[in-house]
Amino acid sequence: MVRQPRYLWLAEQLREPILRGEMPPGTRLPSRTRLARSYRVSEQISRTALRLLVTEGLVEARPGSGYFVRTVPELFRLCRTDSSSGSGLGKLRREDIGTEQEPCSAPLSSRLRLRDGEPVYRTTSRGLASELPITLHQSWEPASLTAGTLRTPFDAAPDIGLLDRLSAAGHPVDRVVEEVGVRSLRDSEASLLGSAPGIPVLVVERTHFSANRPVETSDLIGTAEQCRLLYKLTLARPRRPGDPRRR
Incomplete structure (x- = not known):
C-alpha cells in the first residue's frame, strides 16, 4: 500500500x-x-x-x-434554457457598458464566418450582485446585417431584445449553439470583473444562427468559484403498453 x-x-x-x-x-x-x-x-x-x-x-x-x-462565496446559477435565448443571468442585475464597432479578427472571424478586418459590433455588459460584478457578457455581430438601418445595437430601442431586433432586420434566429469551457481570465476582462488575471473562469460561447448563417456570437464569463450553469432538459416520455399512438 x-x-x-x-x-x-x-x-x-x-x-x-x-x-x-x-x-x-x-x-x-x-x-x-x-x-x-x-x-x-x-x-x-x-x-x-x-x-x-x-x-x-x-x-x-x-x-x-x-x-x-475563508468565507464561502455566494453561488449564482445561470439558467441556460431560457425561452427567449437571452443572457440567462438569473437574479443578477444587468449593467450595459456600451457598444463599439471594431474590425473582426481570429478566432472571432471563424465563429462568425467573416474575413479578418470586416466590421463587427461589440456589445459589453455585466451581471451585478449588490453592485459587485459577477459575470461579463460580450457579444459580436456582423455590422453588415443591420448597417444603414435602425436595427443596429446603436439605434434600436433598449427594450428590444436581440431576437426581435435581428428578426425585424430580416434575419430571424432559428438555432442556438452553446459550447462551455474553462480558461484563464484575460487582462482586459479582469479589469471589468474586478478580479485578478489568470484565475479560472467558466466561458459559455453562444452563437445564434439564421438559416445556417451565424448572426451573433457571445461570451458569457464568470468565475468558476461563484458561477454554475443550470440546464433543464425535457426528455421524451416512454411509451406505455396499450398507447394508441401510431409508431
Missing part, C-alpha cells in the same frame, strides 16, 4: 473540521510552527499543507497575519 505524503495527511486533518463547520469562516489557523509541533512534522510540510488548502479555496493567507478559514 502506497504511503500517503505527510502534507496531504496534515491537510486532511485541517480540511475535515473546516468542512464540518467546526472552524467557521474567519477562524485563524495555527501558525506553521505550531502545526509542525502539534502534528510532529517539519515546517516545510505544514507550509505545503496550508498552501494546498489555499489552492482549494478553503483557506486564505493574509500577509503578516497568518492563515484564516
Whole structure:
C-alpha cells in the first residue's frame, strides 16, 4: 500500500473540521510552527499543507497575519434554457457598458464566418450582485446585417431584445449553439470583473444562427468559484403498453 505524503495527511486533518463547520469562516489557523509541533512534522510540510488548502479555496493567507478559514462565496446559477435565448443571468442585475464597432479578427472571424478586418459590433455588459460584478457578457455581430438601418445595437430601442431586433432586420434566429469551457481570465476582462488575471473562469460561447448563417456570437464569463450553469432538459416520455399512438 502506497504511503500517503505527510502534507496531504496534515491537510486532511485541517480540511475535515473546516468542512464540518467546526472552524467557521474567519477562524485563524495555527501558525506553521505550531502545526509542525502539534502534528510532529517539519515546517516545510505544514507550509505545503496550508498552501494546498489555499489552492482549494478553503483557506486564505493574509500577509503578516497568518492563515484564516475563508468565507464561502455566494453561488449564482445561470439558467441556460431560457425561452427567449437571452443572457440567462438569473437574479443578477444587468449593467450595459456600451457598444463599439471594431474590425473582426481570429478566432472571432471563424465563429462568425467573416474575413479578418470586416466590421463587427461589440456589445459589453455585466451581471451585478449588490453592485459587485459577477459575470461579463460580450457579444459580436456582423455590422453588415443591420448597417444603414435602425436595427443596429446603436439605434434600436433598449427594450428590444436581440431576437426581435435581428428578426425585424430580416434575419430571424432559428438555432442556438452553446459550447462551455474553462480558461484563464484575460487582462482586459479582469479589469471589468474586478478580479485578478489568470484565475479560472467558466466561458459559455453562444452563437445564434439564421438559416445556417451565424448572426451573433457571445461570451458569457464568470468565475468558476461563484458561477454554475443550470440546464433543464425535457426528455421524451416512454411509451406505455396499450398507447394508441401510431409508431
